[in-house]
Each structure stands twice: as structure tokens, then as C-alpha cells.
Amino acid sequence: MSSLHPLTTDDLAAVTAIEADVARSPWNLSMFTTELEQGSFGRVLTVAEGGIAGYLLLRPLLDEWHLMTIGVARHQQRRGWGRLLLQTGIDHARRQQGRTLLLEVRPSNLPARRLYDALGFRLLHRRRHYYTTPTAEDALVMALSLVQP
Numbered sequence: 001m002s003s004l005h006p007l008t009t010d011d012l013a014a015v016t017a018i019e020a021d022v023a024r025s026p027w028n029l030s031m032f033t034t035e036l037e038q039g040s041f042g043r044v045l046t047v048a049e050g051g052i053a054g055y056l057l058l059r060p061l062l063d064e065w066h067l068m069t070i071g072v073a074r075h076q077q078r079r080g081w082g083r084l085l086l087q088t089g090i091d092h093a094r095r096q097q098g099r100t101l102l103l104e105v106r107p108s109n110l111p112a113r114r115l116y117d118a119l120g121f122r123l124l125h126r127r128r129h130y131y132t133t134p135t136a137e138d139a140l141v142m143a144l145s146l147v148q149p
């Protein structure tokens with residue numbers, strides 16, 4: 001059994017603990033809090049046997065949406081939760097008349113890149129020196145069109 005609910009400040013202790021464990025450049029509590037205050041779209045996935053398994057944050061800018069962060073607890077990975085969370089965000093942005101969903105990803109982050117490829121994201125361009133910690137790395141900017149061709 002799994003369920004999705006809106007991300008709230010009550011979830012942030014658990015969410016930031018997962019983020020600190022799995023993300024290369026983790027978001028901290030104040031970054032999540034600011035994002036929620038600004039009305040971004042957040043979802044949390046809960047599983048019966050283990051509490052919060054994953055989360056997602058999307059920020060709208062008019063009809064352009066941005067994937068701010070997505071994470072799945074280490075011991076819950078490869079069970080389809082990342083795909084479910086991202087598909088939920090895509091569906092939401094589409095319902096809100098979004099035209100594009102954009103994201104940045106490290107070239108070395110193969111699990112995330114495979115997930116994005118699987119859901120239809122396409123490479124737009126490479127942004128030089130986007131990441132500075134823990135190691136300097138470019139970002140791949142990827143986009144998914146939310147409108148029917």
C-alpha cells in the first residue's frame with residue numbers, strides 16, 4: 001500500500017533526512033520551507049511498511065514548470081516510486097495548462113537520467129559549471145513538452 005499527499009512543513013524533517021542521504025547537492029530545511037511558502041507543488045509518497053519513501057517539488061513559472069527536487073529513500077529505490085512521483089508532477093503541471101517541464105541533472109547521475117529518459121524528457125543543452133559542490137560538474141538541461149503535438 002502506498003499513498004501520495006501534499007508536502008507540508010510536518011513532512012520536512014523526514015524529507016530533509018532522505019534528501020541529505022541520497023542527493024549530491026541536498027536541499028536543506030530552509031530551502032524546502034521557502035519553496036512551500038512560494039506555493040510550489042510538493043508531493044510525498046508514503047508506504048505502509050516504512051513511512052515516507054519519497055518526495056517531489058515542482059515550481060511553476062507561468063506555463064513553464066521546473067523540477068526542483070525529487071528523491072526516494074535509498075532502501076525504497078528501484079520499486080517504481082520515482083516514476084510514480086514524477087508522473088504525478090507531470091500530470092499536475094499538465095492539468096494547470098503547463099507547456100513545458102524543465103529540469104537540470106548531473107551527467108553522472110545515471111539513475112535520474114534513465115528515469116527522465118523513460119518519461120520522455122529530451123536534452124535541451126548542457127549548462128557549464130552549474131554544480132559547484134561536492135564536485136564541479138556541468139548540468140544537462142532537459143525538457144518535457146506537456147502539450148500534444
Ligand SMILES: CC(C)(COP(=O)(O)OP(=O)(O)OC[C@H]1O[C@@H](n2cnc3c(N)ncnc32)[C@H](O)[C@@H]1OP(=O)(O)O)[C@@H](O)C(=O)NCCC(=O)NCCS
Nearest residue numbers: 022070071072077078079080081082083105111112114115
Ligand atoms: C532518481 C531517483 C529519484 C529514482 O527513483 P526510483 O524510485 O529508484 O526510480 P524508479 O524505481 O521509479 O525507476 C524508474 C526508472 O528509472 C530508471 N532507474 C532508476 N534507478 C536506476 C538505477 N539505479 N539504475 C538504472 N536505471 C535506474 C529505470 O529506467 C527505471 O525503470 P525500471 O525499473 O523499469 O528499469 C532515485 O534514484 C533517487 O532518489 N536518487 C537520488 C536523488 C536524485 O538524484 N534526484 C534527482 C536529482 S536531478
